[in-house]
Amino acid sequence: MSKTAPILDCCIVGAGPAGLQAAYLLRKKGLSVKLLERGNGVSGFFRKFPRHRNFISINKVHTGLAEEEAQMRYDWNSLLNDEGLKVGTYTKRYFPKADEYVGYLEKFAEALEDEIVLNADVAHVGKKGDVFDITTKDDRVFQAHHVIVSSGVTQPWLPEVEGIELTENYMTFDVTPERFDGKRVLILGKGNAAFESAQKMLEHAASIHVMSPNPIKMAWNTHFVGHVRAVNAQFIDTYQLKSQNAVVDAMPMKIERDGDGYLVTAKMTAAEGHEIVLRYDYVIACTGFRWDPTIIDESIRPELLHFDKFPAMTPQWEAKSTSNLWFAGTIMQSRDFKKTMSGFVHGFRHNIAALTQFIESRIKGTDFPVHQGLVEGPELVDHIVERISLSSAMFLQPGFLGDVIHLTGPRAGTQYRDVPVHWAQETAEVLGTDSLMVTLEFGNFGQTPTHVKRAHTAYEGEPDPFIHPVLRHYRGGELMATTHLSDHLDSDWRRIADKVAGEATVTPLTFADLGQN
Ligand SMILES: Cc1cc2nc3c(=O)[nH]c(=O)nc-3n(C[C@H](O)[C@H](O)[C@H](O)COP(=O)(O)OP(=O)(O)OC[C@H]3O[C@@H](n4cnc5c(N)ncnc54)[C@H](O)[C@@H]3O)c2cc1C
Numbered sequence: 001m002s003k004t005a006p007i008l009d010c011c012i013v014g015a016g017p018a019g020l021q022a023a024y025l026l027r028k029k030g031l032s033v034k035l036l037e038r039g040n041g042v043s044g045f046f047r048k049f050p051r052h053r054n055f056i057s058i059n060k061v062h063t064g065l066a067e068e069e070a071q072m073r074y075d076w077n078s079l080l081n082d083e084g085l086k087v088g089t090y091t092k093r094y095f096p097k098a099d100e101y102v103g104y105l106e107k108f109a110e111a112l113e114d115e116i117v118l119n120a121d122v123a124h125v126g127k128k129g130d131v132f133d134i135t136t137k138d139d140r141v142f143q144a145h146h147v148i149v150s151s152g153v154t155q156p157w158l159p160e161v162e163g164i165e166l167t168e169n170y171m172t173f174d175v176t177p178e179r180f181d182g183k184r185v186l187i188l189g190k191g192n193a194a195f196e197s198a199q200k201m202l203e204h205a206a207s208i209h210v211m212s213p214n215p216i217k218m219a220w221n222t223h224f225v226g227h228v229r230a231v232n233a234q235f236i237d238t239y240q241l242k243s244q245n246a247v248v249d250a251m252p253m254k255i256e257r258d259g260d261g262y263l264v265t266a267k268m269t270a271a272e273g274h275e276i277v278l279r280y281d282y283v284i285a286c287t288g289f290r291w292d293p294t295i296i297d298e299s300i301r302p303e304l305l306h307f308d309k310f311p312a313m314t315p316q317w318e319a320k321s322t323s324n325l326w327f328a329g330t331i332m333q334s335r336d337f338k339k340t341m342s343g344f345v346h347g348f349r350h351n352i353a354a355l356t357q358f359i360e361s362r363i364k365g366t367d368f369p370v371h372q373g374l375v376e377g378p379e380l381v382d383h384i385v386e387r388i389s390l391s392s393a394m395f396l397q398p399g400f401l402g403d404v405i406h407l408t409g410p411r412a413g414t415q416y417r418d419v420p421v422h423w424a425q426e427t428a429e430v431l432g433t434d435s436l437m438v439t440l441e442f443g444n445f446g447q448t449p450t451h452v453k454r455a456h457t458a459y460e461g462e463p464d465p466f467i468h469p470v471l472r473h474y475r476g477g478e479l480m481a482t483t484h485l486s487d488h489l490d491s492d493w494r495r496i497a498d499k500v501a502g503e504a505t506v507t508p509l510t511f512a513d514l515g516q517n
Contacts, residue, residue: 008032009363011134011144013122013295014151015042017345018329018352020108021079022148023115025356028082031363034142035112036134038121043105045152046098051175052200053098056192056229057345061088066500070492072392076346077101079108080353095231125149126297127322146359149296149311150328153289157309159188163255166262170197170286180205180282186264188252189286190216195232197286198245202235207244209278210235212287213251213269221449223398223442223467224338250276255283291331300325310334315422316358317351326359328352335422340400350393350401354419368430371415375407382498384438388469389492393418394440398467402439406432428477437472443484467491 015037023035060074077087091100121137134142190212217227238245250266268274290309300322302311319325333343341347406414443463463484
């Protein structure tokens with residue numbers, strides 16, 4: 001493409017699930033888009049990772065639910081589309097294999113044939129005036145008014161430990177299990193990559209230690225799906241039942257070669273800093289990934305957050321000091337790091353729906369699209385109940401994406417749907433003079449997360465620990481009141497009569513909390 005080619009509305013860097021999602025939605029809005037991918041196929045990341053090829057995102061095919069939007073609550077892998085392209089038609093596995101997902105993304109990409117440019121390895125993104133120049137390693141230049149960086153996390157993140165460079169890394173280590181027959185292995189890190197790797201070695205290694213300074217965080221406890229998932233947690237049993245494996249809460253201080261093995265000096269964080277020296281045959285760092293900022297020209301490069309892993313960005317996912325430079329995909333987790341699901345497909349696909357609206361509004365000079373609805377009494381209540389029962393975005397991005405409904409004033413009835421809560425809170429026009437913000441949120445699970453207490457009504461005691469609706473009333477931009485409603489066994493607060501037959505477990509359903517029966 002020469003510089004005389006028309007300037008694109010938007011150029012997207014990286015054709016993983018995020019880039020594909022963004023390109024699909026922008027093209028649907030009639031905008032000119034190119035999606036540049038360094039590989040010779042889409043989804044470079046999932047072709048290699050996870051290394052052991054098992055997804056931790058669910059693919060629930062049989063939900064018993066009629067509404068497509070509600071089905072998406074339990075389909076964490078499909079991208080948003082109007083063509084009925086669902087991962088469930090490619091595999092019925094609850095946890096798909098990574099290769100099956102790549103097959104789905106290849107199918108999804110077929111419709112974007114004119115937009116995708118393969119073997120386009122972006123080396124530099126610069127801005128002159130209002131126009132971005134995007135240059136590939138083989139010197140092709142694309143020009144665009146907007147850039148979305150969806151290049152994922154391509155670099156290893158390593159802790160500052162003396163000798164860390166001697167270790168093997170999750171990104172590249174030879175995963176052949178027989179390598180570890182009868183060996184002693186240290187895995188650094190306590191995320192899913194660490195436990196997934198430990199699990200694969202169970203039948204081979206003599207002893208496996210999983211080490212980091214902080215205790216394990218289980219996803220079923222924290223509700224952050226990036227913490228350790230039960231599907232990767234078999235290993236923990238082997239520690240608790242003293243089967244030669246261990247989860248060690250310790251800060252590694254020094255790693256040295258010792259013949260054909262390693263000596264590791266570590267300070268035990270759970271034993272008052274007690275120092276130990278351990279010997280292993282292999283040390284594998286599963287300490288995470290980071291985004292590569294070097295493709296962005298230094299003059300517009302964003303600062304880095306969260307141990308320098310992700311770029312800083314506004315609540316609209318735009319670079320703080322460079323307008324029209326946007327971020328999509330797993331790097332969106334910079335906004336909700338380890339809290340909600342922007343790092344995963346089921347979170348960021350909904351973020352990208354809002355992001356592409358922001359871009360369209362900016363290009364066309366239009367307001368953010370809103371819905372007009374009912375603003376009074378039972379009809380308003382019915383509307384809210386329907387939204388909290390069906391919205392996939394609110395359910396999968398708890399407290400992060402939500403609805404805002406204007407109650408009075410000239411814009412009464414205006415509804416912003418599935419928008420970033422932080423954006424709404426800082427934008428006077430969105431909050432309006434008198435509005436209700438509706439989100440779904442988890443509460444505090446306390447010490448025994450599997451024995452969950454709940455209140456009978458919305459007006460007593462602590463908010464329910466399980467995901468439940470939260471209503472916030474804003475007047476003149478000020479938060480006036482917050483009400484937590486009760487959770488629901490089916491996460492569906494509609495009247496039985498409003499559901500398709502067979503959708504409900506709980507019957508009869510009462511609406512004491514909402515003043516209805
Ligand atoms: C071990 C592991 C397991 C995971 N498992 C899951 C899971 O089960 N479910 C889930 O939802 N998420 C999972 N994730 C998170 C996962 O990384 C993201 O969901 C997904 O890969 C992010 O999509 P993305 O499009 O943002 O980035 P990526 O999938 O990384 O896609 C980025 C694309 O950009 C391309 N690219 C990079 N740099 C350039 C450049 N300079 N020029 C051109 N192209 C470039 C890459 O080749 C790639 O195709 C996992 C992460 C890890 C580390």
